[in-house]
Amino acid sequence: MTVDAYPLRQRGFTLLELALVLALLGGMALVAMHYRPNALSQDDAIAQGYHDQIAAALYRYAERHYRLPCADTNGDGFEGGSGGGCGQGEITHMAGGVPFLTLGMSEAQGLSKAVRERFVYGVFRDNTAETDLAALAERTDDPAGSAGYLSLDDLRYALHSLGQRNFDNNRIYVTGYEQQAGTADCSGNPIANLAFFVAYAGTRDADRNGQPFDGENSSLRWPSGSGLCVSGPLTAQGEQYDDAVIAVGFAELLGYLSQ
Numbered sequence: 001m002t003v004d005a006y007p008l009r010q011r012g013f014t015l016l017e018l019a020l021v022l023a024l025l026g027g028m029a030l031v032a033m034h035y036r037p038n039a040l041s042q043d044d045a046i047a048q049g050y051h052d053q054i055a056a057a058l059y060r061y062a063e064r065h066y067r068l069p070c071a072d073t074n075g076d077g078f079e080g081g082s083g084g085g086c087g088q089g090e091i092t093h094m095a096g097g098v099p100f101l102t103l104g105m106s107e108a109q110g111l112s113k114a115v116r117e118r119f120v121y122g123v124f125r126d127n128t129a130e131t132d133l134a135a136l137a138e139r140t141d142d143p144a145g146s147a148g149y150l151s152l153d154d155l156r157y158a159l160h161s162l163g164q165r166n167f168d169n170n171r172i173y174v175t176g177y178e179q180q181a182g183t184a185d186c187s188g189n190p191i192a193n194l195a196f197f198v199a200y201a202g203t204r205d206a207d208r209n210g211q212p213f214d215g216e217n218s219s220l221r222w223p224s225g226s227g228l229c230v231s232g233p234l235t236a237q238g239e240q241y242d243d244a245v246i247a248v249g250f251a252e253l254l255g256y257l258s259q
Contacts, residue, residue, distance in 0.1 A: 047115060048244070050108060051200050054119065055246045057103040058196055059256055066155045068123045068196055069103065070134040071096035073224040075116075077109050078102050079134075081224070086125075088135040094172060095122035097223035098198065118201040118212055120220040122172040122228060124162065124193060124250075131158050131165070133195060152257060159195065159254040167193055170228070174247045175216050177232030184216045186229035195253040197230050202242030214241045 062068050069079040070086035070093035079099040080086050086093055098121040100108040108116070129137035139157045142148035167173070173193045176182035182189045199220055201212035213220045215235070219227025233245045 047118065047200055050111070051119070051198060051244060051246065053105065053108075054098055054100075054103070054121070054198050055248070057105055058121075058198070058248075059253075061103055062155060062253065063152065063257060065136065066150060066152050067136045068133045069099045070094070070123055070125065071121050071223070071226075072099040072102070073097065075113075075223040076101075086134045088137060089127055089129040089132050091125045091127060091170070093134070094125045095120060095220070095226035095228055097121065117222040118203075120199045120201075120213070120222055120226055122194070122197045122199075122226070122230070124171055124195055126171070131162055133158060133162075156254055156257055159250045159257070162193070162195075163250040163254065165193075172197060172228045172230075174230055174232055174245075177235040179234065181232055181234075184231045184235055186216050186219075186227075190229070191232070192249060194230075195248050195250050197245060197247045199230050199246075200244045202237075202244070204242050206238075206242040207240045214243050217243050217245070 058068060072079055073081045073093050073096040075097055077100045078084065079102040080093050097116065098108075098119045100106070100116070124131075124133045126132045129135040130139055133155070136150060137154060137158075138150055139154040140148060142151070142153075167190060169190055171193050173186075174191050174197070175186045176184050176189045176191060178184055181191055199213065199217055201217070201220075202214070205212065205214070207214040207218070209218050211218045216229060216231045219229065221227070230245045230247055231241075231243065233247050235241060235243075235245070
């Protein structure tokens, strides 16, 4: 079945529609902006480079594999747990370690375990393959063997659908950053669900909570048992906070994949 056969169900954004959506989401720039403070320790400066590389690798992976990887929940560098793989239409392996080897970042496995543990990755997963971003699924009813079968159109369709869905605090999401988006409070001020996030815990336990991550990120864990909420990427660093967050919304990833 071609995309033209069911235009109302399968029609993606036109460039104008996409531009309007992205403009409307401009007020939620924290979902789409990648922020980094200017003053970094040497260790943090090295990790910053990997932080950006991880995000770039995730964009490339989505473009090439028509899905996102799930989290590495046993620390071996591959997506999924000890059994391997992510499954489809499941809410397992939503947040945990970065699957460096799945992403083709074999050099990152040379980082010390202590450094790799400072990165936590989260991906939007769902109980149905239709909106599970870690699932390779046919969502636009194209017949097997056709050009559109299991293609980038299917991932774009899922992102489009998720962009119209109500907020769900049982999936990964972002909170505010004490400025235009309101307070950093995962329970009291949830902002939006995300396609994916990559969080980095600074070398200081800035808020002295006994956890690598600070503030609203303190529930993040490597490689498993992680929380689902991250502080806004524009959260200012200071005495109580030295984490860095890359948070990518559905519209941002859809925009990239629609270029």
